[in-house]
Amino acid sequence: MSDVLLSAQGLRLAFGGVKAADGIDLDVRRGEFLAIIGPNGAGKTTFINMTTGYLRPQAGIITYEGQAITGMAPRRIVARGIARSFQLPQLFTEHTVLENVALAIAAREGPWSPLAPLLRPRWREEAVDLLERFGLTSIAGARADALNEGARKLADIAMAVALKPRLLLMDEPTSGVAANEKMEVVETLARVLRAAQVTAVFVEHDMDVVERFADRVAVWSQGRIAALGPPAEVLSDPQVQRDVIGIERHAAA
Amino acid sequence: MRRTETLLAIGGAALLVLLAILAPWLRFVLTIALAKGVAVLGILLLLRAGQVSFGHALYLSFGAYTVAFLAPAMPEALILMPVAMLLSGLLGLVIGLFVSRYRDIFFSMLNLAISMVFYSLLEKLYHYTKGTDGIRVGVPRFLGMALERDQFEWAMFGTALVLALAIGCFVRLYLASPMGQALSAIKTRETRLEFMGLPARAVLLSAYVLSALMGGLAGSIIAMTTRHVTPLLGYWTVSGELVFIAILGGAGAALGPFLGAVTFELVRVYAAASFADAWQAILGLVLLGVILFFSRGLWGMVESLWRRRA
Numbered sequence: 367m368s369d370v371l372l373s374a375q376g377l378r379l380a381f382g383g384v385k386a387a388d389g390i391d392l393d394v395r396r397g398e399f400l401a402i403i404g405p406n407g408a409g410k411t412t413f414i415n416m417t418t419g420y421l422r423p424q425a426g427i428i429t430y431e432g433q434a435i436t437g438m439a440p441r442r443i444v445a446r447g448i449a450r451s452f453q454l455p456q457l458f459t460e461h462t463v464l465e466n467v468a469l470a471i472a473a474r475e476g477p478w479s480p481l482a483p484l485l486r487p488r489w490r491e492e493a494v495d496l497l498e499r500f501g502l503t504s505i506a507g508a509r510a511d512a513l514n515e516g517a518r519k520l521a522d523i524a525m526a527v528a529l530k531p532r533l534l535l536m537d538e539p540t541s542g543v544a545a546n547e548k549m550e551v552v553e554t555l556a557r558v559l560r561a562a563q564v565t566a567v568f569v570e571h572d573m574d575v576v577e578r579f580a581d582r583v584a585v586w587s588q589g590r591i592a593a594l595g596p597p598a599e600v601l602s603d604p605q606v607q608r609d610v611i612g613i614e615r616h617a618a619a
Numbered sequence: 620m621r622r623t624e625t626l627l628a629i630g631g632a633a634l635l636v637l638l639a640i641l642a643p644w645l646r647f648v649l650t651i652a653l654a655k656g657v658a659v660l661g662i663l664l665l666l667r668a669g670q671v672s673f674g675h676a677l678y679l680s681f682g683a684y685t686v687a688f689l690a691p692a693m694p695e696a697l698i699l700m701p702v703a704m705l706l707s708g709l710l711g712l713v714i715g716l717f718v719s720r721y722r723d724i725f726f727s728m729l730n731l732a733i734s735m736v737f738y739s740l741l742e743k744l745y746h747y748t749k750g751t752d753g754i755r756v757g758v759p760r761f762l763g764m765a766l767e768r769d770q771f772e773w774a775m776f777g778t779a780l781v782l783a784l785a786i787g788c789f790v791r792l793y794l795a796s797p798m799g800q801a802l803s804a805i806k807t808r809e810t811r812l813e814f815m816g817l818p819a820r821a822v823l824l825s826a827y828v829l830s831a832l833m834g835g836l837a838g839s840i841i842a843m844t845t846r847h848v849t850p851l852l853g854y855w856t857v858s859g860e861l862v863f864i865a866i867l868g869g870a871g872a873a874l875g876p877f878l879g880a881v882t883f884e885l886v887r888v889y890a891a892a893s894f895a896d897a898w899q900a901i902l903g904l905v906l907l908g909v910i911l912f913f914s915r916g917l918w919g920m921v922e923s924l925w926r927r928r929a
Contacts, residue, residue: 418814420814439813440813440816441813441814441816441818444814444815444816449814449815456811456814457807457808457811458803458804458807458808459807459808465800469797469800469804469815469817470815472797472800472817473797473817474815474816476797476816476817478796479796480792480798480799480825481789481793483796484796484797525815529815529816
């Protein structure tokens with residue numbers, strides 16, 4: 367079994383004159399937590415969108431477990447074991463949190479009989495258990511449109527985890543989470559993902575989170591990877607500090 | 620609420636039977652109402668996904684004309700009904716493959732357009748359809764028995780009632796299943812479904828085919844009850860009527876469409892008898908009242924009354 371789970375080679379995608387991906391080469395290693403940092407508009411979300419099939423690169427190839435997935439439909443990519451969460455949580459707002467997660471379980475388990483209920487005992491149990499691991503038990507019965515931003519974010523990630531992916535791509539999992547809860551949320555998340563042996567790629571703006579949880583960090587800049595390596599090494603690089611972290615700290619302030 | 624719903628369904632069915640016994644002339648109206656209720660159940664499935672079809676009279680008329688064409692060769696009600704239903708479902712599959720790619724106004728208008736094409740065919744192909752004169756449907760046999768007109772009307776009323784209950788049960792289970800829940804997910808966050816590996820188009824298509832099956836069945840019951848089919852059954856106003864009934868009855872539960880259909884037909888009959896020129900205005904006022912005061916339809920009204928009592 368190769369050490370590389372996902373590999374992107376020479377990805378290019380431009381929106382008009384803006385190069386959102388200008389030759390991205392990146393290997394994601396099995397089991398690692400890889401953080402993606404960089405200023406807004408650098409192409410971080412575009413990378414996630416290309417990997418999950420939402421956008422098709424104009425050039426380049428993406429392989430997962432050694433097989434090309436470039437330009438496949440999102441649901442075929444999901445079927446192979448890649449799930450994602452969203453910068454703006456994408457919940458089914460007319461459903462409860464429990465039903466949202468149960469729908470994800472149902473999607474993973476399909477096809478199903480049209481007459482057995484969504485909240486059948488086995489799926490309900492699994493959903494309850496997952497929400498417990500995410501610390502969301504208290505809001506399981508709440509409608510998804512009645513949650514605060516932090517809870518919506520976690521519920522969104524819980525839905526992705528319910529798909530039992532081997533690779534999870536998270537777009538800013540901590541944005542919108544209150545500053546004093548941030549570490550706790552990431553702590554919870556890291557525990558759940560490690561226990562489920564999920565490889566994770568996450569876009570992050572909080573350098574403390576990156577330093578503490580990422581095994582490696584990739585610095586995005588104008589559609590390219592400007593630096594890649596362990597956080598301690600990359601984050602202390604003077605150029606990265608000036609070009610990225612400076613901006614990040616400034617933006618955070 | 621589940622048990623309440625079952626009790627209300629049984630109570631409602633008993634009430635209809637009682638009405639049909641006490642006022643025999645209402646039997647005809649109630650049979651039509653039950654048939655329309657079945658068609659509206661199909662509309663309700665699509666409404667769950669946030670999609671409004673302004674063309675489901677197509678399936679109603681297709682089912683009705685199937686009966687009109689096949690009745691001379693196959694005069695058995697219990698064969699004609701499933702055949703009309705299945706052929707209509709097949710047509711729904713073909714059209715659904717196309718329209719399930721579209722949403723909102725485009726979905727509504729495409730359904731309308733296709734139904735109007737079919738309506739024109741019914742009207743223009745005089746050689747086959749006898750145009751606006753329509754086709755008379757003889758009294759078919761029922762379970763192999765040649766029934767008197769009165770007995771046959773009872774048989775159709777009973778069949779419509781049993782089918783309404785059975786399909787109502789099915790829809791209730793379907794809506795609680797992952798399939799039905801995914802329908803409302805299409806309304807709120809369709810892209811997420813795709814990112815979970817659930818093909819939204821297939822979910823909508825299944826509901827669409829089910830709605831076509833129900834429309835075809837309803838049409839076959841209407842054809843054998845009125846015993847005369849004309850292109851009018853496929854006109855856009857009939858499609859609008861189905862949506863009207865869905866909103867009037869409320870899309871919250873499987874009982875809503877029947878509540879809406881029975882109310883609609885009774886208001887129409889009585890309003891037409893008392894105020895011949897103004898019955899549409901009266902129906903309009905009833906709907907306006909329901910939308911303004913009970914946005915969840917008559918079923919929503921029943922529900923809140925029940926809650927208040929409990």
